[in-house]
Amino acid sequence: MAIAQGHVGHVSAPPATTVPAGLAGWLSTVDHKRIGIIYMLAAFVFFIIGGIEALLMRVQLGTPENTFLTPDFYNQLFTMHGTTMIFLAVMPMNVGLGNYVVPLMIGARDMAFPRLNAMSVWLFILGGLMLYFSFFAGGAPNVGWFAYAPLTQKPYSPTFGVDYWILGLLLTGVASIAGALNFIVTILNMRAPGLSLNRMPLFVWMQLIVGFILVFAFPALTVAQIELLFDRHFGTRFFVPSQGGDAVLWQHLFWFFGHPEVYILILPVMGIVSETLPTFSRKPIFGYAFVAFSGVAIGFLGFLVWAHHMFGVGLGPLANAFFAGASFLIAVPTGVKIFNWIATMYDGALSLTTSMLYSIGFIAMFIIGGLSGITLASPPVDLQQTDSYYVVAHLHYVLFGGSILGLFAGVFYWFPKVTGRMLDERLGKVQFWLMMISFNVTFFPMHIIGTDGMPRRIYTYESGMGWDLWNLVATVGAFLMAASVLLFLWNLMVSLRRGAPAGNDPWDAATLEWSVSSPPPPHNFDQIPVVHSRRPLWDHKYPEHAGDGHGASAPDPLVAGFEQPAIHLPSPTYHPLILGVGLTTLFFGILYSSIPPLSISLAVVGLALVAFAIVGWVRDSHKDSPYAAH
Amino acid sequence: MGTRHRPPVRRLLYAVLAFGALALAGCSTLPASTLDTYGDHARRIHELLVPIAWMALAVFLVVEGALIYTVLRYRRRAAGTMPRQVHGNTNVEIMWTIAPALIVVVVSVLTFRTQAANSQMPADALKIHAIGHQWWFEFRYPEQGIDGADLVTASDMYIPVGRPVTVQLEAADVMHNFWVPKLAGKTYMIPGKTNYLTFTAEQPGIYRAVCAEFCGEAHALMRFRVIALEPAEYDSWVAQHRVAPVIGGGGVLGGDPNRGKELFLNARKLCITCHVIEGTGAKGIIGPNLSYYGSRQTIAAGIMPYSPENLERWLKHGYEIKPGNLMSRVLTRDWIAANLTDQDIKDLVAYLDSMKVNVALPPAR
Numbered sequence: 001m002a003i004a005q006g007h008v009g010h011v012s013a014p015p016a017t018t019v020p021a022g023l024a025g026w027l028s029t030v031d032h033k034r035i036g037i038i039y040m041l042a043a044f045v046f047f048i049i050g051g052i053e054a055l056l057m058r059v060q061l062g063t064p065e066n067t068f069l070t071p072d073f074y075n076q077l078f079t080m081h082g083t084t085m086i087f088l089a090v091m092p093m094n095v096g097l098g099n100y101v102v103p104l105m106i107g108a109r110d111m112a113f114p115r116l117n118a119m120s121v122w123l124f125i126l127g128g129l130m131l132y133f134s135f136f137a138g139g140a141p142n143v144g145w146f147a148y149a150p151l152t153q154k155p156y157s158p159t160f161g162v163d164y165w166i167l168g169l170l171l172t173g174v175a176s177i178a179g180a181l182n183f184i185v186t187i188l189n190m191r192a193p194g195l196s197l198n199r200m201p202l203f204v205w206m207q208l209i210v211g212f213i214l215v216f217a218f219p220a221l222t223v224a225q226i227e228l229l230f231d232r233h234f235g236t237r238f239f240v241p242s243q244g245g246d247a248v249l250w251q252h253l254f255w256f257f258g259h260p261e262v263y264i265l266i267l268p269v270m271g272i273v274s275e276t277l278p279t280f281s282r283k284p285i286f287g288y289a290f291v292a293f294s295g296v297a298i299g300f301l302g303f304l305v306w307a308h309h310m311f312g313v314g315l316g317p318l319a320n321a322f323f324a325g326a327s328f329l330i331a332v333p334t335g336v337k338i339f340n341w342i343a344t345m346y347d348g349a350l351s352l353t354t355s356m357l358y359s360i361g362f363i364a365m366f367i368i369g370g371l372s373g374i375t376l377a378s379p380p381v382d383l384q385q386t387d388s389y390y391v392v393a394h395l396h397y398v399l400f401g402g403s404i405l406g407l408f409a410g411v412f413y414w415f416p417k418v419t420g421r422m423l424d425e426r427l428g429k430v431q432f433w434l435m436m437i438s439f440n441v442t443f444f445p446m447h448i449i450g451t452d453g454m455p456r457r458i459y460t461y462e463s464g465m466g467w468d469l470w471n472l473v474a475t476v477g478a479f480l481m482a483a484s485v486l487l488f489l490w491n492l493m494v495s496l497r498r499g500a501p502a503g504n505d506p507w508d509a510a511t512l513e514w515s516v517s518s519p520p521p522p523h524n525f526d527q528i529p530v531v532h533s534r535r536p537l538w539d540h541k542y543p544e545h546a547g548d549g550h551g552a553s554a555p556d557p558l559v560a561g562f563e564q565p566a567i568h569l570p571s572p573t574y575h576p577l578i579l580g581v582g583l584t585t586l587f588f589g590i591l592y593s594s595i596p597p598l599s600i601s602l603a604v605v606g607l608a609l610v611a612f613a614i615v616g617w618v619r620d621s622h623k624d625s626p627y628a629a630h
Numbered sequence: 631m632g633t634r635h636r637p638p639v640r641r642l643l644y645a646v647l648a649f650g651a652l653a654l655a656g657c658s659t660l661p662a663s664t665l666d667t668y669g670d671h672a673r674r675i676h677e678l679l680v681p682i683a684w685m686a687l688a689v690f691l692v693v694e695g696a697l698i699y700t701v702l703r704y705r706r707r708a709a710g711t712m713p714r715q716v717h718g719n720t721n722v723e724i725m726w727t728i729a730p731a732l733i734v735v736v737v738s739v740l741t742f743r744t745q746a747a748n749s750q751m752p753a754d755a756l757k758i759h760a761i762g763h764q765w766w767f768e769f770r771y772p773e774q775g776i777d778g779a780d781l782v783t784a785s786d787m788y789i790p791v792g793r794p795v796t797v798q799l800e801a802a803d804v805m806h807n808f809w810v811p812k813l814a815g816k817t818y819m820i821p822g823k824t825n826y827l828t829f830t831a832e833q834p835g836i837y838r839a840v841c842a843e844f845c846g847e848a849h850a851l852m853r854f855r856v857i858a859l860e861p862a863e864y865d866s867w868v869a870q871h872r873v874a875p876v877i878g879g880g881g882v883l884g885g886d887p888n889r890g891k892e893l894f895l896n897a898r899k900l901c902i903t904c905h906v907i908e909g910t911g912a913k914g915i916i917g918p919n920l921s922y923y924g925s926r927q928t929i930a931a932g933i934m935p936y937s938p939e940n941l942e943r944w945l946k947h948g949y950e951i952k953p954g955n956l957m958s959r960v961l962t963r964d965w966i967a968a969n970l971t972d973q974d975i976k977d978l979v980a981y982l983d984s985m986k987v988n989v990a991l992p993p994a995r
Contacts, residue, residue: 071847314825343719348707349704360697383814
């Protein structure tokens with residue numbers, strides 16, 4: 001197709017849509033908003049599945065010496081629960097929200113690489129499906145989400161479960177790294193005029209930091225997984241101690257990824273509440289720079305603390321002391337954030353919407369998770385608490401009380417923007433209180449049984465250890481949590497059909513995404529705004545309260561002050577999806593390397609699909625031209 | 631307006647304190663509680679935990695209090711109120727950056743002191759090798775055997791009270807973890823790597839212990855006991871163990887110990903493929919050493935109390951009791967049906983039960 005040279009100075013009407021209707025439109029989409037929705041829906045489905053796995057485990061542990069589950073199935077469940085919640089639920093939920101909101105917040109029309117964005121979402125979903133296929137192919141992985149060597153070697157784990165774990169996660173890993181690069185480039189290059197780093201919404205800041213963490217942390221996991229794959233399939237000995245390999249090497253590689261991963265899960269959520277708290281307090285964030293840079297500090301320190309997961313491994317007192325000191329240090333930027341959030345609310349006009357309640361709940365629970373982590377950072381105490389239920393309590397206060405509650409805050413906050421309808425507030429508040437109570441009923445007792453010596457990852461325990469009552473309480477709590485999630489699901493379905501119309505700006509918020517319609521048009525902004533402060537929409541609405549606190553008030557941001565570029569939207573394409581399917585097929589071929597005919601045919605089909613998709617992908621870019629004008 | 635909302639905050643505070651006190655008190659005498667210590671290593675950890683816990687509780691009350699106060703105080707402003715647009719306060723922010731840093735320094739100093747104390751390895755400590763297997767613990771005493779051979783046992787680790795013990799930790803297959811909550815913090819047993827853990831039992835007792843690192847299918851059923859004896863009693867245990875066991879006393883369960891011994895040593899019955907009994911032809915090293923089995927505290931790595939009846943049950947239904955265990959993979963239900971009669975099993979039980987060490991056992995803690 002010939003390249004259109006038509007230069008358009010001002011855009012009067014958005015381009016005619018060429019998006020196919022129905023399912024085809026979703027499968028071929030390159031729109032960051034649709035991709036964000038796919039991410040979030042898939043993540044929610046995996047969240048439900050991971051939750052069901054947790055309920056099954058809680059039933060098994062509700063009474064001592066229970067025989068509800070076999071030990072091997074229990075081991076599969078806790079492996080899949082951890083893997084699912086981390087890689088397939090919380091991470092993609094963060095990515096999905098980011099995908100939807102970040103371009104709108106920075107005044108961009110899309111992500112920097114829309115087709116790569118589509119590839120990421122499909123690889124994430126296909127990787128998750130591949131992992132779950134293991135249940136029907138001889139058993140799911142049963143070595144824990146941390147997969148310590150040498151239990152993962154063939155003699156100890158002869159089923160294909162570990163291979164599905166490696167290859168499924170490699171697919172999601174490709175998706176994560178591509179997604180992270182996409183976020184970094186988008187945030188650094190596609191901000192609206194005037195939107196300097198110093199004016200960026202804090203949610204965008206946190207997504208940027210997470211992008212960098214991902215790019216540095218994920219390769220360590222990928223390398224470890226490929227080495228393990230080679231050990232299992234091609235006779236290498238990376239992690240076989242009896243033949244010169246090193247089992248501890250796996251732990252270093254895994255936790256060099258694994259600890260930053262915690263911040264990958266929590267920082268975007270810290271970004272969410274840094275948006276919701278000011279909005280629902282009708283105040284700016286207290287200490288913008290401290291909140292932003294404490295995020296940077298957490299991201300940086302996150303790479304210096306991995307061995308606090310390994311205090312019992314015997315690295316020696318000196319190494320342990322170093323990692324303990326670095327881990328303690330993280331309390332400082334984390335504390336700063338918490339104090340700044342409370343100060344943001346202080347003297348504000350709080351409106352306790354469901355989103356706000358979840359934000360406050362996040363802070364309240366995250367404080368507990370942070371404090372219970374102090375003893376785990378202290379090597380001597382850690383030796384009593386690690387691998388006990390105390391850690392299970394701690395990590396759920398951080399990742400559920402922290403990440404998941406914060407994500408609920410974000411979902412209640414942005415649902416109106418995404419759908420044009422409000423979630424029901426009354427149902428939401430009932431659900432919030434049910435969740436807060438049941439969460440604590442479930443996880444607080446685990447501090448006690450851990451201190452009373454109950455190890456993690458055991459499918460059964462004997463009576464008379466003092467663990468029976470609290471385990472039963474935790475099981476009851478888990479089912480109440482499930483009821484709360486069901487209530488949310490009900491709210492979601494009811495509100496999608498009958499929710500009150502949202503309007504552009506239902507919360508009287510400050511950032512650019514609320515300046516456009518709900519849901520926003522495909523091209524996001526009719527006119528790219530010019531930004532003069534950290535709260536462009538706020539300054540537009542309340543000029544008398546405008547500015548960043550430095551005296552001078554800023555000009556109205558929503559009045560265009562420069563020549564608008566033409567709208568440039570990429571065309572829908574199936575090639576990212578085909579590439580994902582091809583790569584997945586190839587990975588199945590690698591997985592069945594022990595059955596050459598099957599392996600080779602899968603690999604050939606997979607590679608052919610990948611080649612076809614790449615050629616098509618390259619040609620796709622020419623189709624974008626009609627609206628292009630650079 | 632503010633004062634009206636304070637009582638609920640205070641009530642919450644009392645509730646938290648009361649709950650914490652109850653929780654701590656409740657744990658103290660439980661079999662595996664880390665707060666009820668009888669060894670110096672675990673005691674020093676507990677002594678470190680207490681001040682950290684109080685500091686954490688103080689921070690918890692201050693920060694959660696500030697949060698709850700702020701929410702209750704400012705939640706009912708008239709709609710449309712425009713609060714003062716405060717963007718920050720650098721002095722205040724620097725202050726609350728330094729405050730946690732100071733607490734961190736205090737916790738670090740306390741931590742490093744305990745670390746130093748708990749990593750001491752006195753030269754005169756008793757040396758014991760502990761080796762983790764899927765799914766049982768082997769204990770070897772290199773200084774107590776005869777003619778350079780180790781004194782070997784399994785599942786019960788005997789130690790003297792009051793003398794430091796340095797346990798050399800190793801693993802035979804996958805990673806395991808050696809944890810005696812009332813005596814010492816846990817330490818990994820890693821194939822290809824040697825770790826050391828030194829502790830002193832301060833009171834005689836039988837202590838619960840487990841593998842704390844996930845190690846495969848029957849990880850939950852990999853336990854052991856540490857039996858701390860007064861030094862004289864411990865010396866007696868060693869002296870008796872240095873002599874090969876002989877059949878003593880009559881048979882239990884109506885079994886014939888002498889016939890049981892014949893069966894045990896019959897290669898076709900497979901016992902000697904994996905097990906050692908000192909002074910006999912049983913020299914298999916894959917499974918636990920069964921010398922003086924009649925004095926074991928538990929069967930199948932700590933999962934049921936030792937009794938002839940439980941031993942009979944174990945020999946008949948091992949797979950159901952401990953799924954995945956190596957012995958049941960070889961001695962399957964069909965193999966047992968074809969090769970061992972009920973009387974054979976009673977005879978084997980009688981033989982194993984007849985080999986006893988005579989020491990006065992301390993109370994279970």
